[in-house]
Amino acid sequence: MFKLIPYFKNYKKEFILGPACKLLEAILELILPTIMALIIDNGIANRDTGYIFRMGGLMLLMATIGLVSASVCQYYGSKVSQSVGTDLRNDLFSHISKLSYTQTDNFGTSSLTNRVTNDVNQIQLAVALLIRLVIRAPFICIGALAMAMILNFQLSLILLASVPVFALILYLIISKSTPIYKKYQKKLDRAGMIIRENMSGVRVIRAFSRGEKETQRFDSANDELYRTSVRVGKISQLLNPLTSLVLNLVIVVILWFGSISINNGSFLTGEMIAYIQYVIQLSLALVVVSNLVIVFTKASASSARIFEVLETESDIVSPEQAVHAESGGDISVQFKDVSFAYSSTGDNALENISFTAKKGEVIGVIGGTGSGKTTLVNLIPRFYDATAGEVLVNGVDVRKYELDALRQRIGIVPQKAVLFSGTIADNLRWGRQDATEAQMKRALDIAQASEFVSQTADGLESRVSRGGVNFSGGQKQRLTIARAIVREPDILILDDASSALDFATDSKLRKAIAEQTTGMTVFIVSQRAHVIRDADRIIVLSDGRIAGLGTHEELMQSCEDYQQICAYQLSGEEAAS
Amino acid sequence: MKKFITGKPAIKKSGVFRRLWPYIRQNKRHLFFAVFCAVLSVAGNLSGPVLIGHSIDYMIGVGQVDFDMVFRLILLIGFVSIIYAVFQWLLSISTTVLTNRVVRAMRAELFEKLSNLPLRFFDRTPHGEVISRFVNDIDAVSDGMMQGLSQLLSGVMTILGAIVFMLTINPTMTLVVLLSAPISFFVAKLVATNSQKMFKKQWEYVGEMNGYIEEQIGGQKVVKAFSMQEKTFEEFKALNQKLYGVGLRAQFYAAMTNPSTRYVNNITYTVVGVIASFLAISARISVGDISSFLIYSNLFLKPFNEISGVMAQIQSAITCARRVFDMLDLENQLPDDPNPAVIEHCEGHVSFKHVSFAYNPERPLIIDFNLDVAKGSKVAIVGHTGSGKTTLVNLLMRFYDVDEGTIEVDGVDIYHLTRDNLRRCFGMVLQETWLFKGSVRDNIAYGKPDATDEEIIAAAKAAHAHSFIKRLPEGYDTIITDSGENLSQGQKQLLTIARVMLVDPPMLILDEATSSIDTLTEVRIQKAFLKMIEGRTSFVIAHRLSTIRESDLILVLENGNIVESGTHQQLLEKGGSYWELYNSQFAK
16 A cells, blocks of 8 residues: 555645645534524624624635635545556556566456556545545544543543554454455456456357356356455444444443542533533544545555556566677577476476577478477567577577567567457558558568458558457458568568468468568468478477478478378378369 | 347436336345334434433532433443444445345346347457446446445435424424525536536546457567557557546546535525524524524534535446446347247258348348258368358357348258257357366366266367377366466367367367367368268368368358359369369469
């Protein structure tokens, strides 16, 4: 919770003036009865109608000033709470985009999203309350306590004795409810995850007629939410009644000892009445404080979740002293004895990989499902860092580059075609922000996407809906390829990027890339021998190790795995023709 | 009968409270209990000061304290305090339970809604926006109800009590006080309407933001690869700034209800005071009456201040409840035929009759499509990307409904079958692999939750997934993470195939399903598939000609229409589109 303090720095003025205005309003409101008393004592007693009107006018004036200062406070309260929320959301979003793949995976999409929206909402609520009540309630508490002590110090000792009891109640309730609030937010994440799965998997769920089971799954998550919420409610709602109970019992004790004092003449009845008034005021203020505490407990659970994200240092960052890329002679990419594991406990996904790719070469990567092909190319733009060994681009270890500078040189097309909402041109400009229309058209040409793009009503300006659902799988893939080509990278990585394309288009695509991108090092990851057959060099992966490295012809002679792959494919393809 | 389903809410203007009432009514017992607790806790709260006053009355002065009475009274005060505390706690608990029951019912209903919405909705609506309604909007409803209900209940009780006390003192002045209530109400309403508009925008932006974050996290690899963090951050900031603007105004307007009602109340207090003074001058009431009247009028006005103090939450809750109801009012997919035909044992005879369909009414995709598939045939659907191959699957599985014409399975119009019945006839493997967060075992058993371990392993073996599963850290109990990053694309596909293998359906639909599997595995799977589709009708959408060569019927699609159909040999001899497609396989 205290970690939030830096976020208030820019709003010092609001933080002081807001509560001050609220205090002014409170004081004005407290004076109203006093003026009323004046009216009764002077106006009615003297039958002075003019006086009554003047005082009535004064009361209206004070009410108006009260309204103005309350408005100022409410405005500042709204402003600070919303500003702090906005700043937090910005920081969260920008931090999340720096986290590595493994880290976001550990949090889970639904949890991250909830933290940016829902948890920040809780903080906003608490901050708004803070501004409105931070001075007023404690002011009344301390004021009433002070007045009580002046009136009768001995009786006030009873009042003071209740402070530890109150503190104990506060401590118990906060410490019991905080973990449950955290749990509640976690359950909310889970519900979010189930909804997300149900939306993205709607076809599969309906195909298997599993709707009812999914409803049961959601219902159980929903029930858990319900139970957690009720449980925490039962505890936190105790605070308010307990506070008033303690103070009422204090009043009982005070009445008893007070009556003894009155009987022996050390205390006056009038003083007793005033004294009790102050204790009641104190109890009302404490009830407000206890409500504040509940909101704050909830907010502190959210704040912990927010800072958990903000304090997760990205494990893939630019080095402090980034190397400015050297040309590195004619070597483009080099793996030196690279091993990699997704988790420290798991098996190595890659083991002792070494190879060199020269500039302008086309490197084919082939191997069975789960053999580590995607993992291998993911190490080049530093989606992951090698656990052992070195990956070099232009002769420099990728970890020594400024991240952006490294990735600027690479155009990667991941397996899963991802487009963003916007226009086709917007999506292409992802590759290169200042891309001209000619450059975009050329990229579309190479990616074999010109035809269908020109057939759409608005061409380059056609809308792409979220996730690109208005394009077919093959169209999406070609657009993502065009996006990578438009940036004219040094290294182009096609990670099984044409799997949804038909043969005709796929072969045209490869031909165009080979012809029109001279000087570009191209990695083609594929399952199909014919896709990578013409590559300058082919890496054959098997269970994370290099089983063979060379040209098609060389491998056909030397590499058993490769022979097997080709044999199956050729037997499959040639048998029918 | 197959009407076009839009994504727009069916407009129903019934008030939010009227919509909320049924949810509350379902929990009548809790509501009554809450009212009961409110009465007792307010009674305790109001009688406390009176008893204290009485007890002081017995402490007249030195040596004149009636300890006996004082003792009795303070015992009574202690007792009343306990009653008050207990019932206040019970009041909070019963409103908490009531609120949570209401929002649980709303969440359940929303989820139910999801399973009744047409596919079109899922393809078009950002998922994050929908999730936001479950998470953020419902949370706001619960916040508002929890704060509002207990304030409202004890407020109403206090007001009623105060009115009774005031009437006993002076009816005319009571009238003045009562008049202020509608003014307070009117002012509050004026402010509220303004803030509601802003709250509506605010929650819309929160939804939009949820959608945006989802999209960015989903595509983070691309965002990173293209170093677009800065640009997406700029976009996010812009959205965030918009949210700030409306959030500030929503909060401020709503927060202004409290000062405004306070203002009205203070004016009332002044006016009552002045009028009372004149009445006192003309000796119609006593000064003592003024003082107690003012005390009770204060008591009467206090609940208004307290309720308006939580106005921001209440306003926000109303807006969010409306957003939830808007989603509940979306048009459902066509309900199943109430007297459905039933196919117990599907033979696998499928025919399309004069089918027309369009995703977008302005761009017809399939027009007057006819096809008869004899039982047990292997149908291959080929064509360039975007030629409408997946559309056929969408129609066959009733993910989308045809605009015109009919589709029949075993001679039964599929619109006379329940969707479940129809879909049980098919096993489907899609190109986009969908796995949920759970163990490998549960993912395979998805279509048959009661499958034994032996069956699961047999299916995994048939799909050639067994060997890699065994190598996973926890084997069949390995948990697949949120994004499934711990499995390769091909492995995921093998799991989805195993899932279908386990169900062993009468007909099969394979949609480009084998694209990410290495050839070696693919050949093996194909063999398994061949064995499985023997005697069953199958529809295979594949780009690899090798996988479809053995089909009984090949459909060549272009722009949603069949341009050619026949066997591999027939089509090759014809020398048309298929011939072109086939030959391009070797064009390098």
